[in-house]
Amino acid sequence: MSMHYDLYETPDIQKTGEEQPLHPRVVFKGTIDQDEFLDRVHLFTGMSRSMLSGALQSFQNELRDLLAEGWIVEMGDMGYFSVSLQGPPVMKKSDVRAQSIQLKNINFRVSSQFKKQVRGQMRLERGKSFTRPGKKVKRNEEECLEIVNTYLKKNPCLTRADYCQLTGCDKRSALKELNTFIERGVLMRYGSGKQIVYAKVME
Helix, strand or coil, X not given: CCEXXXXXXXXXXXXXXXXXXXXXXXXXXXXXXXXXXXXXXXXXXXXXXXXXXXXXXXXXXXXXXXXXXXXXXXXXXXXXXXXXXXXXXXXXXXXXCHHHCEEEXXXXXXXXXXXHHHHHHCCEEECCCCCCCCCCCCCCHHHHHHXXXXXXHHCCCEXXXXXXXXXXXXXXXXXXXXXXXXXXXXXXXXXXXXXXXEEECCX
C-alpha cells in the first residue's frame, strides 16, 4: 500500500506577502491503537495475543523505570529513548533546588538503520488532505459574503474553519472578515471559545 502526501504552502514567517514555496506533508490515514497493533503483530507472527499484550506492558513498565532512573534505553534497531529536564533560570548552582527541576520531555532518537528500513518500504502517492483549506485565492469582501450566503442557504451555520476552506483565507483574515460581517448586521455569532459558529441574522 502507498503512503499519501499533499503539498502545503510554506508559512510566510517574514510576512513578505509573497507566494511561498510548497512542501510535502503526509496525509495520515488515522491512528492504529494498541489493540489493533497487537492484532496485526499476532497475525503476522502467530504468537499468542495475550503473550504479546503482556510483553508490551512489561516493555512499557521497564522503559518507564529505566528512564526515571536516568538511563538511555536502546530499543533494538529502532533507536533510543531518553529524558530531558527543565528548571528555573539561575546563575549559581547553589540557587538550584531539586524540587525546582522537573521532567521536560521524553525523547526518541530514531536510528539511521530504522530510517533506512522505513524509507525502503515507502511507496509514495499524491493524495489530498481534507483537513486544510485549499490554495489561497484573493477575494474581496463582497465575493466572500456571496460565498457565505450561498453556503448558509444549505447549512444552518458555519465555523471559522468552514470560512477558511470556502474562501481560501487564513485564520486571522477569516476572523477579521467575519467580525466585519457581524458589524454590518449580516451575521450573528453564537457560542464561545472553540464552539463559536456564525449564522445569518434572523429577519
